[in-house]
Amino acid sequence: MSLQNPIFIPGPTNIPDELRRAVDYPSIDHRSDIFAEMFQPIAAGVRRILKSQDAEVVLFPSTGTGAWEAVITNSLSPGDKVLAARYGMFSERWIALCRRHGIEVSVIETPWGEGAPAAAFEDVLAKDTDKRIRAVLVCHNETATGVKSDVAAVRRAIDAASHPAMLFVDGVSSIASMDFAMDEWRVDAAITGSQKGFMLPAGLAILALSAKAIEAMDGARCARCFFDVRDMLKSNSAGGFPYTPPVNLIRGLGAAIELLEKEGMENVFARHRRIATGVRKAVACWGLSLCARSPSLYSDTVSAVLVPSGFDGTKVVTHAAQKYGVAFGVGLGDVAGKVFRIGHLGAMTDVMMLSGLAAIEMVMADLGFSIELGSGVSAAQAYYRGHPDA
Numbered sequence: 001m002s003l004q005n006p007i008f009i010p011g012p013t014n015i016p017d018e019l020r021r022a023v024d025y026p027s028i029d030h031r032s033d034i035f036a037e038m039f040q041p042i043a044a045g046v047r048r049i050l051k052s053q054d055a056e057v058v059l060f061p062s063t064g065t066g067a068w069e070a071v072i073t074n075s076l077s078p079g080d081k082v083l084a085a086r087y088g089m090f091s092e093r094w095i096a097l098c099r100r101h102g103i104e105v106s107v108i109e110t111p112w113g114e115g116a117p118a119a120a121f122e123d124v125l126a127k128d129t130d131k132r133i134r135a136v137l138v139c140h141n142e143t144a145t146g147v148k149s150d151v152a153a154v155r156r157a158i159d160a161a162s163h164p165a166m167l168f169v170d171g172v173s174s175i176a177s178m179d180f181a182m183d184e185w186r187v188d189a190a191i192t193g194s195q196k197g198f199m200l201p202a203g204l205a206i207l208a209l210s211a212k213a214i215e216a217m218d219g220a221r222c223a224r225c226f227f228d229v230r231d232m233l234k235s236n237s238a239g240g241f242p243y244t245p246p247v248n249l250i251r252g253l254g255a256a257i258e259l260l261e262k263e264g265m266e267n268v269f270a271r272h273r274r275i276a277t278g279v280r281k282a283v284a285c286w287g288l289s290l291c292a293r294s295p296s297l298y299s300d301t302v303s304a305v306l307v308p309s310g311f312d313g314t315k316v317v318t319h320a321a322q323k324y325g326v327a328f329g330v331g332l333g334d335v336a337g338k339v340f341r342i343g344h345l346g347a348m349t350d351v352m353m354l355s356g357l358a359a360i361e362m363v364m365a366d367l368g369f370s371i372e373l374g375s376g377v378s379a380a381q382a383y384y385r386g387h388p389d390a
């Protein structure tokens with residue numbers, strides 16, 4: 001692997017120089033004013049990115065998985081029931097995490113390549129007449145399959161069933177790269193990590209909680225200590241943390257919010273859409289298809305490309321790393337070997353993406369795929385030329 005090359009995995013993502021400089025910072029006394037000043041604007045910045053007026057924003061030293069755990073343990077009790085669908089490795093892992101905490105999960109098996117099944121959710125919720133289901137879990141962008149789900153449709157399904165369940169959304173590979181409307185969708189918990197759309201090293205779990213999720217905290221009996229949101233909020237209101245905060249990452253998050261907002265969030269979303277569209281044009285030119293089954297499901301942050309039968313998606317990724325020193329994502333879980341994934345989120349530009357497409361074409365040609373070198377690259381070039389920067 002060459003450290004000169006950009007990475008094309010869907011997280012961690014490339015770290016812009018500005019953010020590398022922001023996290024390069026000496027140790028400070030985290031009980032000092034310097035920390036309080038650094039920390040103070042973060043919550044409002046995260047709220048702006050999530051389009052939320054008053055969600056409670058909480059940071060834990062952890063990753064996206066820790067954010068899942070924090071949301072579940074702070075709002076639910078063992079024996080509680082939640083509703084989820086399994087349509088990829090990340091929706092599957094969230095279900096497994098709930099079960100380990102003694103939560104009963106009603107799972108709707110959904111083909112990998114499809115998104116959250118709003119109509120099926122509505123059916124189950126409508127039949128739940130004693131309102132046992134406490135929350136509906138949605139993985140907004142299933143990173144394993146490159147599928148974006150329609151969270152607004154899930155919200156409509158919950159409302160149509162007149163069900164009081166909370167709506168928890170994993171936005172780990174969507175937030176800060178694709179539009180996320182926490183208030184409009186009435187999301188009760190939104191989660192992400194620092195190493196995807198925020199373009200930072202891994203190490204921060206980022207949560208936003210609605211008033212309803214906060215209210216659920218006192219009744220929640222799942223064991224929690226490190227991830228107790230109540231302790232965190234109490235310390236935060238005094239300008240600090242209940243334990244040593246990851247100061248460098250928090251400083252980095254402040255810089256990331258600044259960087260994103262300097263570009264403008266709508267421009268950030270448009271850039272992701274444009275780069276992803278170029279990738280999809282390339283994939284079509286190669287005669288390949290995406291794991292995502294229809295255009296409305298196509299993710300703007302990651303594309304999972306199905307390899308022709310007889311080929312191994314994992315070999316594509318290992319060959320790219322070994323011969324060209326460049327990283328793509330392997331297939332996970334049910335689609336292991338069947339896809340390779342191109343991550344195109346975070347600090348990505350047209351030019352970086354073209355280099356990734358050129359590299360993967362070389363890999364596919366080396367491995368005997370029937371593709372013409374340059375075909376996908378030129379399709380993406382044509383698209384990028386015609387759709388210049390927003």
Ligand SMILES: *Cc1c(COP(=O)(O)O)cnc(C)c1O
Nearest residue numbers: 063064065090141143172173193
């Ligand atoms: C990366 C990812 C996670 C897991 O996050 P970690 O930071 O690796 O713990 C969860 N959900 C989705 C959708 C992801 O893309």
